[in-house]
Structure formats: C-alpha cells, structure tokens
Amino acid sequence: MSKILEIEGLIKSYKYSHLGRKSVTLALKGLTLDVMENDIFALIGLNGSGKTTTIKILLGLIRPDTGIFRIFGSENVNNDIKRMIGYLPEIPYFNSEFxxxxxxxxxxxxxxxxxxxxxxxxxxxxxxxxxxxxxxxxxxxxxxxxxxxxxxxxxxxxxPGLLILDEPMGGLDPKGIIDIRNLMLKLKKDGHTIFFTSHLISEVEKVADKVGMLGDGKILKIVEPHPDLEQDFLDTINQIGIPDVQ
Ligand SMILES: Nc1ncnc2c1ncn2[C@@H]1O[C@H](COP(=O)(O)OP(=O)(O)OP(=O)(O)O)[C@@H](O)[C@H]1O
Ligand SMILES: [Mg+2]
The missing domain is CATH 1.10.238 (Recoverin; domain 1)
Structure with missing residues (x-):
C-alpha cells in the first residue's frame, strides 16, 4: 500500500490585529502523519485544535510557516494533483435557487x-x-x-482518489450521520482514500481505519479504533492539559 498523503512537521501561525493589538496564534506546532492508500483516516481534536487549518494547508488555501506535505507523492500540489482531490468544506454553501x-x-x-x-x-x-x-x-x-x-x-x-472531508457528520441528526457513515464506507470499498475530521468519536470508531489525535498543534497519538476510543482521547488530551478556548 502506498502513501497517499504525507505530512511532516507542519507549523502554522496566524497573525492578526484585535483592537489595535497584534496577536499570534500558533495553530500547528509540528504536525506529522501519513495516510495510506484506501484507508479512512480520522483527525480528531477539540474545537480550535487545528483540524481545519491542516485541511486548508493541504488544499493550498493557506501556507504553512514551515513543514512539508506530499499528496500522491508530489510536493508540488499543481492542478493535476488537485484534480485527484475531492473536498467537502466544514459548511458547504450552495445557492438555494439551484x-x-x-x-x-x-x-x-x-x-x-x-x-x-x-x-x-x-x-x-x-x-x-x-x-x-x-x-x-x-x-x-x-x-x-x-x-x-x-x-x-x-x-x-x-x-478523485483522495477525499478530504471537514466534519462530514457535523450538525447531522442520527439518520443523517448513518447515511454519511454508509457513504464513506461505500467510498472506501470503491477504492477511495479518505482523510476526514470529526468530533463525533463514536462515529469515528465505526468508520475509521486510523485515528490521529490532535492536541497542542501536534499529533499526540495514532491508534486504530477501539471501544474505549473516547476515554483514550480524553486521557491523551488531559496529559497535555486542555488549552484555553481562543
Ligand atoms: N484566520 C484566522 N485568523 C486567526 N486565527 C485563526 C484563523 N483561523 C483559525 N485560527 C485559529 O487557529 C486555531 C485552529 O483553528 P481551526 O479552525 O484550524 O481549528 P479546528 O480544529 O478546525 O476547530 P473546530 O473544531 O472548531 O472546527 C484556533 O485557535 C483558531 O482560533
Ligand atoms: Mg474546523
């Protein structure tokens, strides 16, 4: 099985001004992970832990301070590579008249x-x-x-061979969650590789092959889903101390 996505040491800071004061948020502090072909990889983390930031970097929407990533083995995510990626944003927007x-x-x-x-x-x-x-x-x-x-x-x-889905089950009722879960499993069966983010640990457990726990801007642990995943995640996060909401 080949590596479809490789991320090494991504660091990303956001600089912004608020009420005349300049601030910096360090969203990613050295994120490293690999996603293998035909795997469903779930990136889980608390609000503000850097999940969407990671996805935006992979899509070329924002640039990391340092670090590299390869998609389908290519460091240069040109239009040919982009055509091999499908993306679901956190909040998909469509014109309701269509x-x-x-x-x-x-x-x-x-x-x-x-x-x-x-x-x-x-x-x-x-x-x-x-x-x-x-x-x-x-x-x-x-x-x-x-x-x-x-x-x-x-x-x-x-x-596309690689699907990047930001919170695909976010805001859905139980029936909607089951539909998306079945859809993701069908996509895997049909050969797609999926990288997705989620808060819904019970769902992640049912669908993912690998789970990356994100905290303090880094991958703290990568595990295969297991029945105590929620507790495992909480214990892992507690070890670094739950960060203040920013
Ligand atoms: N454009 C921005 N300017 C300044 N800070 C930002 C910006 N976008 C994100 N951040 C900060 O970067 C950190 C990571 O945010 P990000 O949206 O990646 O988290 P997330 O894990 O996707 O959160 P959620 O679970 O709420 O979707 C947060 O502290 C957030 O406030
Ligand atoms: Mg997000």
Whole structure:
C-alpha cells in the first residue's frame, strides 16, 4: 500500500490585529502523519485544535510557516494533483435557487470536465448519494443531511482518489450521520482514500481505519479504533492539559 498523503512537521501561525493589538496564534506546532492508500483516516481534536487549518494547508488555501506535505507523492500540489482531490468544506454553501443537477453541472464545467463524461457522472453521483429523486428540485428547503450529501456528491464528481472531508457528520441528526457513515464506507470499498475530521468519536470508531489525535498543534497519538476510543482521547488530551478556548 502506498502513501497517499504525507505530512511532516507542519507549523502554522496566524497573525492578526484585535483592537489595535497584534496577536499570534500558533495553530500547528509540528504536525506529522501519513495516510495510506484506501484507508479512512480520522483527525480528531477539540474545537480550535487545528483540524481545519491542516485541511486548508493541504488544499493550498493557506501556507504553512514551515513543514512539508506530499499528496500522491508530489510536493508540488499543481492542478493535476488537485484534480485527484475531492473536498467537502466544514459548511458547504450552495445557492438555494439551484437544483442539485445544476450545481453539479456548474461545478463540473468550471473544473473543466468534458461534457459527455460530466453528464454521465452527474447521474452516477446523484444515485450514489441517494439524491436522484430530488435532482431537479431547488435546494431551498433541503435538510442539513441532504446538503451534506450534495457536498459529497460534488467532491466525488471527478472521481478523485483522495477525499478530504471537514466534519462530514457535523450538525447531522442520527439518520443523517448513518447515511454519511454508509457513504464513506461505500467510498472506501470503491477504492477511495479518505482523510476526514470529526468530533463525533463514536462515529469515528465505526468508520475509521486510523485515528490521529490532535492536541497542542501536534499529533499526540495514532491508534486504530477501539471501544474505549473516547476515554483514550480524553486521557491523551488531559496529559497535555486542555488549552484555553481562543
Ligand atoms: N484566520 C484566522 N485568523 C486567526 N486565527 C485563526 C484563523 N483561523 C483559525 N485560527 C485559529 O487557529 C486555531 C485552529 O483553528 P481551526 O479552525 O484550524 O481549528 P479546528 O480544529 O478546525 O476547530 P473546530 O473544531 O472548531 O472546527 C484556533 O485557535 C483558531 O482560533
Ligand atoms: Mg474546523
């Protein structure tokens, strides 16, 4: 099995001004981890522990102070590599006047997908995410779970090998959580590699192959899911002292 994602010593500080005072937050203090092909890797950590920061760095949305990462073995995440990555943001946003079909058509065309292939993929991903029956309904009024499934449909449209999902189960009811869990397991079965963040430790336990515990800007521990994962996480976090909310 090859390494799909390699992160070595990522450090990231945010500099900002508040009421005329300059402050610095050190969000990542040397994050290192590997994600192997076809694994589901869960990054878990408290609020503000740096999960979204890690994802933004991987996507090239922000730059780390130092540290390196390789995606599909490449340190240079150029457009060819980006095309092999699907991304679900923490809060997916869609214009509510459009239908899922229109959203996916628009997304596929701006990302340069060929027309015939795009048409075929749109019907495939709508079926895959169980949104086929609402494909021509405006997304105004969609539940959080339906929007999340549409976000996943968008992220897998171009058949990327690596999926990066930021809190895919965030804000969902138990049925929505089960739907996303089953979808993630189906994606793994179909050969995808998934890197995702979560707070829902009981869910992480059911879906992940590897769990990275993030605290104090670093990976404190990487474990395979086990029935005492929640306690293990709390004990691990307690060892470093729970940081103040920033
Ligand atoms: N644009 C920014 N400017 C200043 N500080 C920031 C910025 N973005 C994030 N931070 C800080 O960096 C730290 C990590 O934030 P991040 O959003 O990565 O955490 P997270 O683990 O994703 O949290 P959550 O579980 O709430 O989604 C926090 O202290 C946060 O306040
Ligand atoms: Mg976050």
């Amino acid at each position: 239908t899922p079909g229109e959203i996916l058509r628009f997304w596929g065309s701006i990302t340069g997908m060929e027309k015939g292939y795009l048409k075929k993929r749109i019907s495939e991903v709508l079926r895959y995410t169980s949104l086929e029956h609402v494909s021509s309904r405006k997304i105004k009024g969609f539940s959080r779970g339906m929007l999340q499934r549409l976000g996943i449909a968008q992220s897998i449209l171009a058949e």
